[in-house]
Amino acid sequence: MTHLSIKIPVGIVLILSAMSGLLPAAEAEPLRAEEPVLLTSCGQSPGPVMLKVVLQRIGVDFEMETTASTAELEAGHQGQTPYKTLIIVMGASLKGMGAAGISMDDELKRTAALIAEARSRGIRVIGAHIEGMKRRSQGAAAGDTSDEQSIDAVAPNSDILLINVEGNADGRFSSIAAAGNIPMIEVEKNMDLMTELKTLFGK
Secondary structure, eight states: OOOOOOOOOHHHHHHHHHHHTTSOOOOOOOOOOOSSEEEEEESBOSHHHHHHHHHHHHTOOEEEOTTOOHHHHHHOBTTTBOOOEEEEEEOBOHHHHHHHTOOHHHHHHHHHHHHHHHHHTTOEEEEEEOSOGGGSGGGSOTTOOHHHHHHHHHGGGOSEEEEEGGGGTTSHHHHHHHHHTOOEEEESSHHHHHHHHHHHTTO
């Protein structure tokens, strides 16, 4: 059998190599999340209620249970349809936890169990912090680190981060996103939040 060997001049190789750098890179796949959604809290702040209003307005199929356990994930939406997305709103409120009769330790254990269950079921986890710096430790009572604990529990373990820009003024969420290669969506106001969630859920 005769093998045909073709020699390509070095100059042509160099030109082709240079041109390859000019070719457009493949566009990154847009972020997507699916319904139905289980919306919950890590810290019992008002954040989930704020997000509930937005999800209702854009027509996302969801249920909100601020103290959701793994049982809710197992049962599915309205006890029937498996959840596709779990949104955990970061942000701690001592008042909110007191009203619910739970501690920050309770919240951290519940959240860890929820995330582990979501992982085992292939449920996408979105970590949201939408109340800005006023909900962060900088705006909390002296010695209160509960909000930062909620961030540590959720943000590094999320598939997507949804963050209020003002709450990321110190770059805390940017650092977490970079370290874990986690896509992060930043919003400045509620109207932006609505727009981004519409895109995320294909509405």
